[in-house]
Amino acid sequence: MKRIADRVELTQLELAPARLKAKVYSALMLKQAEGGPLLSLTETRACGHKLCVFEELVRITPMGEAAKSLNICRVCHARVLAEHMENAPIYWSGCPYVELKNS
Amino acid sequence: MNRLGQQEARPSQMISSPPEEDSALVAAVLRKDRKATAEFVALYADDLYRYLRSRLAPVYDQVEDLVHEVFLAAWESLPGYQGSGPLRAWVMGIARHKVEDYYRARLRAPESIEDGDQEPIAPASTSDFHQLLEKDELRKNTWRVMGSLPEQYRMALIWRYWERASAREMALKTGKTEKAIERLLARARAEFRERWNRVQSS
Numbered sequence: 001m002k003r004i005a006d007r008v009e010l011t012q013l014e015l016a017p018a019r020l021k022a023k024v025y026s027a028l029m030l031k032q033a034e035g036g037p038l039l040s041l042t043e044t045r046a047c048g049h050k051l052c053v054f055e056e057l058v059r060i061t062p063m064g065e066a067a068k069s070l071n072i073c074r075v076c077h078a079r080v081l082a083e084h085m086e087n088a089p090i091y092w093s094g095c096p097y098v099e100l101k102n103s
Numbered sequence: 104m105n106r107l108g109q110q111e112a113r114p115s116q117m118i119s120s121p122p123e124e125d126s127a128l129v130a131a132v133l134r135k136d137r138k139a140t141a142e143f144v145a146l147y148a149d150d151l152y153r154y155l156r157s158r159l160a161p162v163y164d165q166v167e168d169l170v171h172e173v174f175l176a177a178w179e180s181l182p183g184y185q186g187s188g189p190l191r192a193w194v195m196g197i198a199r200h201k202v203e204d205y206y207r208a209r210l211r212a213p214e215s216i217e218d219g220d221q222e223p224i225a226p227a228s229t230s231d232f233h234q235l236l237e238k239d240e241l242r243k244n245t246w247r248v249m250g251s252l253p254e255q256y257r258m259a260l261i262w263r264y265w266e267r268a269s270a271r272e273m274a275l276k277t278g279k280t281e282k283a284i285e286r287l288l289a290r291a292r293a294e295f296r297e298r299w300n301r302v303q304s305s
Binding site: 001002004005007008009010011012013014015016017020021023024025027028029031032033035036037038039043044047049050071073096099100103 | 160292
């Protein structure tokens with residue numbers, strides 16, 4: 001048995017489904033948001049990250065940083081599509097769900 | 104997806120990142136940087152999924168839940184990540200513990216091997232099954248035999264020989280005696296051998 005275990009690796013080749021990645025990401029964002037505000041979109045962009053078109057819209061809107069620290073993906077249709085479809089029709093550059101789909 | 108905002112694509116293969124990149128990623132996730140969190144998921148989801156599938160094969164219905172649990176546990180434990188080893192190994196360590204918990208729960212249940220004569224549990228399709236296998240005959244037969252074993256035998260063998268847990272560890276974690284685990288392993292090996300011979304001769 002030991003000899004077989006040494007020679008045969010059980011690891012498989014499948015990639016994680018994109019909708020699983022989307023669900024995991026959503027769950028982590030929820031957890032993070034439960035504990036307080038997220039890094040604001042202004043700071044996120046300052047860190048060099050690309051924002052999606054909706055995030056960018058929120059970022060340039062003249063409102064407080066508190067609003068820019070909300071988990072706005074929660075109300076985005078891209079999240080819903082990504083969580084339920086393996087090949088969701090979402091293409092916006094900078095969208096984390098698109099990035100996860102393509103990862 | 105890339106490391107913390109750079110634009111070029113990066114394969115999510117099992118390559119450990121330099122320590123400073125790991126530490127930067129952890130710091131960013133802990134700052135609740137949403138893009139870093141997406142990168143964290145993108146980097147490790149495939150590795151975790153493959154690993155968990157291999158340890159739960161051929162029954163995959165719990166794999167996605169376990170991937171979920173590993174990520175949530177990782178997020179909760181992330182403040183404790185010291186950076187002394189690769190982040191990938193640290194995440195996979197959490198996955199290993201989850202697998203142990205899963206095995207422990209299954210092996211703690213009263214032993215039922217009445218499915219010992221059942222037909223091998225077939226995965227979703229034959230082609231799916233074949234995709235899982237390398238062309239190598241040994242690997243193929245190992246999978247075939249493992250897939251046909253009763254769940255407790257299969258888990259005991261994977262835990263002991265692929266996860267390299269000692270019988271003592273397994274006993275401690277399942278609340279059984281070491282002797283009971285050794286007996287279980289002996290029966291599992293005997294069953295494996297018998298089915299292996301059957302596969303070889305067919």
